[in-house]
Amino acid sequence: MLGSKLITKQTGAGGRICNKVMIAQARKPAHEYYVAVLNDRVSQLPMMIASNQGGMSIEEVAKENPDAIITTPIDFHTGLSLEDAGKIAHKLGFSSEKVEKEAAQTLANLYKLFYEKDATQVEINPLAESEDGEVLCMDAKLGFDDNAEFRQEDVYKMRDFTQEDAGEVEAGKFGLSYITLNGNIGCLVNGAGLAMATLDVLSLNGGKPANFLDVGGGANAAAVKKAFEIVLESKGVSAIFINIFGGIMRCDVIAEGIIQATKELDLKVPLIVRLQGTKEAEAKQLIKDSNLKIYAFDDLDVAAKKAVEMAGPF
Secondary structure, three states: OOOOOOOOOOOOOOOOOOOOOOOOOOOEEEEEEEEEEEOOOOOEEEEEOOOOEEEEEEEHHHHHHHHHHOOOOOOOOOOOHHHHHHHHHHOOOOOOOOHHHHHHHHHHHHHHHHHHEEEEEEEEEEEEEEHHHHEEOOOOOEOOOOHHHHOOOHHHOOHHHHHHHHHHHHHHHOOOOOEOOOOEEEEOOOOOOHHHHHHHHHOOOOEEOEEEEEEOOOOHHHHHHHHHHHHHHHHOOOOEEEEEEEEOHHHHHHHHHHHHHHHHHOOOOOEEEEEEEOOOHHHHHHHHHHHEEEEOOHHHHHHHHHHHHOOOOO
């Protein structure tokens, strides 16, 4: 298995190279359950979601048999008591009182993990009762709050960067959000909403975005230059489209980064820029004075059409 390419629903069609193997004792479940602890936006509380129909997609269970889903809001200050965990375990229908008590302790421990490790998701599917009456967490998916990294060093030390896109990892070091796509137009924007709109408008004009790169609101000229480097490292990028709405992020800072990157990286691909908002006039003047071959536009649709035209067919 080591060194082979593993292809699953989680990896996508490209797969991932297997570089670690976990060896575990095989156990046969008598029954499979589902349990998760998540943050609920409506109640603004942690929520335990449980079902006696585990080992399958919980979304399908919710759609086909919603009564099989048990939802329990958890008070953030008092947590999940053993008594409340026992009530959930009882509803799930374990085979005996002894197994039910063990399941209650497991549920309470899962919430303890969620709380103490600043988790955003603790999902066990399946939680199983074995044939010999043990409660086992047989598979898990865990997510953690990136804002709590400073106090969860033990968790973040376990992060395996070899299983992540190299560009996305590098972007994260500079506070940039980056996702690789499969087109030929590199995109540099600020804000997730504007990023989605940019991808849409390029697609509507017949283009194929090569990435999703959000410089956020606090990037400096050096971070913008790094963003350029990451975009240019993407395979097959034949044009770069910059679409910035200056609010917190100032347009002149972006312009400085654009000019610096264009000069230092010896940019060969066409650069199409649309800057609107804070310090817009200053940014446009900087670009004009640079005498660099940068195509600047005010209208988003016109700029997108130009980017598609300059990138050529994909």
